[in-house]
Each structure stands twice: as C-alpha cells, then as structure tokens.
Amino acid sequence: MKIDIQQLTIASAKHGLQNYEFSCVDLVEACFDRIRMHDKDAHAFLSLNEKQAIQDAKETDRRIKKGEPLRSLEGIPVAIKDVIMTQGMPTTAASKILEHFIPAHDATVVTRLKEAGAIIVGKVNCDEFAHGASTENSAYGPSHNPWDLSRSPGGSSGGSSAALAAGFCLAALGTDTGGSIRQPGGWCNLYGLRPTYGRISRYGLISMTSSTDTPGILAKTAEDTALLLSILAGHDPHDATSLPSEVPNYHSALATPLMGLKIGLPKEFFEDISDPKSAEVISQAIGVFEELGAEVKHVSLPHTKYGIAVYYVITPAEVSSNLGRFDGVRFGHRSTNANTLTEVYTKTRGENFGPEAKRRIMLGTYVLSSGYYDAYYKKAQKVRTVITKEVMHVLNDVDVLLTPIAPHPAIKLGEKSHDPLAMYLEDVYMETAALAGIPGLSVPAGFVDGLPVGLQLMGKQLGEATLLSAAHHYEKATNWTTKHAKL
Numbered sequence: 001m002k003i004d005i006q007q008l009t010i011a012s013a014k015h016g017l018q019n020y021e022f023s024c025v026d027l028v029e030a031c032f033d034r035i036r037m038h039d040k041d042a043h044a045f046l047s048l049n050e051k052q053a054i055q056d057a058k059e060t061d062r063r064i065k066k067g068e069p070l071r072s073l074e075g076i077p078v079a080i081k082d083v084i085m086t087q088g089m090p091t092t093a094a095s096k097i098l099e100h101f102i103p104a105h106d107a108t109v110v111t112r113l114k115e116a117g118a119i120i121v122g123k124v125n126c127d128e129f130a131h132g133a134s135t136e137n138s139a140y141g142p143s144h145n146p147w148d149l150s151r152s153p154g155g156s157s158g159g160s161s162a163a164l165a166a167g168f169c170l171a172a173l174g175t176d177t178g179g180s181i182r183q184p185g186g187w188c189n190l191y192g193l194r195p196t197y198g199r200i201s202r203y204g205l206i207s208m209t210s211s212t213d214t215p216g217i218l219a220k221t222a223e224d225t226a227l228l229l230s231i232l233a234g235h236d237p238h239d240a241t242s243l244p245s246e247v248p249n250y251h252s253a254l255a256t257p258l259m260g261l262k263i264g265l266p267k268e269f270f271e272d273i274s275d276p277k278s279a280e281v282i283s284q285a286i287g288v289f290e291e292l293g294a295e296v297k298h299v300s301l302p303h304t305k306y307g308i309a310v311y312y313v314i315t316p317a318e319v320s321s322n323l324g325r326f327d328g329v330r331f332g333h334r335s336t337n338a339n340t341l342t343e344v345y346t347k348t349r350g351e352n353f354g355p356e357a358k359r360r361i362m363l364g365t366y367v368l369s370s371g372y373y374d375a376y377y378k379k380a381q382k383v384r385t386v387i388t389k390e391v392m393h394v395l396n397d398v399d400v401l402l403t404p405i406a407p408h409p410a411i412k413l414g415e416k417s418h419d420p421l422a423m424y425l426e427d428v429y430m431e432t433a434a435l436a437g438i439p440g441l442s443v444p445a446g447f448v449d450g451l452p453v454g455l456q457l458m459g460k461q462l463g464e465a466t467l468l469s470a471a472h473h474y475e476k477a478t479n480w481t482t483k484h485a486k487l
C-alpha cells in the first residue's frame with residue numbers, strides 16, 4: 001500500500017504497524033522511494049543503509065506476526081547525523097579527512113535506538129565537524145530546505161532537518177553545540193530538542209566543543225520528541241559527564257496542565273529580530289500561551305549580548321584541541337604526498353580540512369596560546385559563568401523562557417557563506433542554553449511567506465518534561481505541525 005510518510009508521526013506509525021494497516025517493509029520502502037525521488041534535490045543523505053534497513057524491517061514484521069512484544073521504537077525509520085558513530089557504516093563528519101572512516105562501535109545513542117527497535121535509514125549531512133549554521137561547510141555540498149530548495153535547512157544538523165521535513169524518515173538525531181538542532185528545527189517546522197548537558201550520553205560523538213556538545217532529537221511532534229527522549233536519556237558509564245539522575249516518563253508528563261505556567265520573556269532576545277513578520281509570529285504564539293493559562297512575565301538577561309563572543313572563543317579553543325587527533329596517524333585519511341613525518345601531519349591536515357575547520361583551529365590555538373590565554377580564553381570562561389548564573393537566577397522565578405529561534409526564517413544558500421562573522425551571528429539566540437548547559441527546544445510556531453518560523457523554549461536543568469508539555473499544549477491549540485513541505 002502507498003504510505004504518505006510526511007503525514008505519519010512515530011506515534012501514528014506505531015499504531016499502523018500494530019494494527020496491520022501496513023507492514024514495516026512497506027514503511028521502510030516508502031522512505032527509500034521518497035529518498036530516490038527527492039534526495040537529489042534535498043541532498044540530505046551522505047550514505048544510505050538500505051539493505052540492512054529492509055532486513056531489519058523484515059525482522060519487525062516477523063515479530064509483529066508472531067505477536068511478540070514490540071519494543072518502544074519497533075520498526076521506526078530514523079536518520080543519524082554523520083558526526084555520530086555507527087558501527088560498520090561510514091561516519092564522515094561531512095569532512096574529507098574522514099571520507100573512508102568506518103567506526104568499530106556505535107555511539108550510545110545509536111545503541112539505544114537499535115535496542116528500542118528503530119531502523120537506521122542512513123547518515124545525514126551536516127557542516128564539516130558540525131561547524132556552521134547552514135550545512136554549507138559540508139565537504140560534500142550543502143543540503144537544501146524542503147520548504148524552499150533555494151534555502152538552507154539550517155545547520156549544522158541540516159541533513160537531519162531536511163531528511164525529516166522531506167519525509168525520508170520519521171525522526172532524526174542531531175547534535176547541538178551552539179544551536180545545531182534547534183535552529184534547523186526552527187527553519188524546517190520541526191521540534192528540535194537540545195537536552196540538558198549530560199542528560200544524553202555523548203559517547204561516540206565526534207567531539208566538537210566537549211563542554212557544550214550534546215546529542216539531541218529532531219521530531220515532528222512534542223509526543224514523538226518525548227518518546228525518543230525517554231529512550232535516549234540516562235546515565236552511561238562510557239561518558240563521565242552523563243548525569244546519573246533518574247529518567248522521568250516524558251510521555252506521561254505531556255499531560256501536565258499548562259494553567260499557571262510561568263513564562264519569562266527575556267527582553268534582550270526581542271530587541272534585534274531583523275524580520276518584523278517573524279516577530280509577529282512569535283508575539284501571536286505568546287498570545288496562544290496566555291490564552292491557555294500561562295502567566296507571562298518580562299525578564300532581563302543583560303549578559304546575552306556577550307553570548308556570541310564567548311561562544312566563539314570557547315568553541316575554537318576546544319575545536320583546536322579535539323581536531324588534533326585527525327593527523328593521518330591516529331585518525332584521518334593520510335596524505336599520499338607526504339615524504340617526511342612533518343609532511344604527514346601538515347599535508348594530511350592541510351589537504352583534508354575545509355576552510356572553517358582551519359579557521360577554528362587557528363583561532364583556537366591563538367586564544368589558548370601563552371600570553372593570550374588570560375585575555376581571551378580565561379576571560380571568556382569567566383563571562384560564561386556570569387551568563388550561566390544569570391540565566392539560572394531568572395529561572396528561579398519562571399518555569400520556562402520563551403524566545404525566537406533565529407532573527408529571520410531560513411536564509412538563501414550562498415547568502416552568508418562568504419562571511420563567517422555574519423554566519424556566527426545567526427546563532428544569536430542559541431548560545432545562552434549552550435553555555436549554561438540548560439535544555440532548549442524549538443517549537444513550530446507559524447509561517448512567514450511560506451517559510452517556517454520556530455520559537456524557542458528554554459528550561460531549568462533537567463526541565464525537559466516542562467518544555468515538552470508546554471509545547472504539547474501549544475501544539476494542540478494550533479495546527480502548525482500538520483503542515484508539510486511540498487517537494
């Protein structure tokens with residue numbers, strides 16, 4: 001039978017499978033049919049896992065037929081960002097230097113998805129090593145936004161958002177170091193959850209900025225996001241920074257009444273939305289929350305203005321250290337033009353890293369070098385502490401913070417790719433949650449000239465359940481998530 005993947009959610013697909021409306025092979029084949037038809041336009045995938053996926057689907061069908069207990073993500077097709085390690089499958093980080101890298105083990109998030117019965121459709125594009133906000137830094141060319149193919153699907157997890165919005169899968173994993181899940185979510189009418197730092201294990205991610213990196217979820221509804229978070233969250237002995245805290249039932253928490261929820265609007269986040277139509281979408285969304293019984297309060301986070309500057313000192317510093325392992329000896333495709341040991345290092349790295357990775361290595365090495373360390377890196381760490389304390393303080397008075405995701409809807413491909421600073425400024429609303437380690441969620445909130453606009457909810461540490469239930473009530477009161485990109 002013909003399945004319309006775009007109309008399905010994880011929840012409805014599970015229902016369809018259990019009630020024999022379609023088989024899992026039908027479901028997975030429907031994804032690959034769409035990929036064959038439309039991925040030449042969207043360029044979401046870097047590699048496909050079709051043979052294994054069909055085999056896994058047959059196993060699901062066998063379980064269903066036999067009446068065996070179904071696992072929580074039984075037969076659900078998902079896409080995985082290519083900075084997340086997958087055993088036996090290419091993992092390139094969208095870089096030339098890892099072009100032929102096949103990991104020996106899975107990241108914990110992948111292990112957990114597989115244990116829950118999910119089916120991996122393939123690996124999706126991103127900015128090289130997740131450095132960027134548009135996928136234009138991918139060594140394999142940019143992904144395109146299914147809502148308007150001339151535009152970016154966001155970044156760095158833009159392959160994840162493009163694949164999901166195009167109907168190539170039912171959910172996608174991304175990583176968020178400084179916005180890379182939330183912003184692509186916002187630009188593609190999707191939920192994008194950056195969890196609390198430590199809520200989901202980082203084991204098996206190709207590290208970018210270890211102190212802010214976190215894997216997370218792109219999904220179509222709050223319910224699907226909650227379902228995935230329940231599976232992915234929790235302590236992992238392989239990641240010393242993963243939190244031992246108990247994992248709540250995020251799904252049953254969705255029903256928590258919204259009445260009386262205190263929503264803070266930090267005024268600094270509303271001062272420079274460059275697009276008045278996006279500002280109007282956000283203000284209408286705030287009105288919906290009020291109608292639903294939320295109490296809206298105006299708050300202030302005066303150090304927000306230093307977020308970008310702090311992030312773009314700390315990130316290159318950690319990047320320059322984390323990319324050190326790609327030297328053609330420990331990891332990375334070795335240059336064939338090298339005659340001496342020094343040339344092995346310099347040519348391997350010189351030939352195979354893209355311009356943005358090189359820029360970050362140089363900036364990072366600079367801010368960490370003796371004589372500059374105190375002036376840049378140490379200062380940035382101090383301001384990071386101030387930003388963190390400030391947002392924690394404000395979150396004592398309110399339950400969540402509501403802000404825009406981006407100053408405007410998806411940018412045109414090529415619009416900012418020549419100007420690194422302009423690209424960095426795209427992250428203006430993203431760095432607070434990243435630096436403070438608190439959760440942030442993009443929520444579909446409407447459209448401007450046919451392009452999706454998202455709002456961001458930020459919450460207390462481990463406050464994911466509150467974000468998801470607030471979003472769930474908003475979603476039920478609006479119809480944004482029922483709209484799909486036309487390819």
Ligand code: GLN
Nearest residue numbers: 130131132177178179180
């Ligand atoms: N745009 C940000 C950067 O380029 C965020 C990237 C990310 O979250 N991976 O650093």
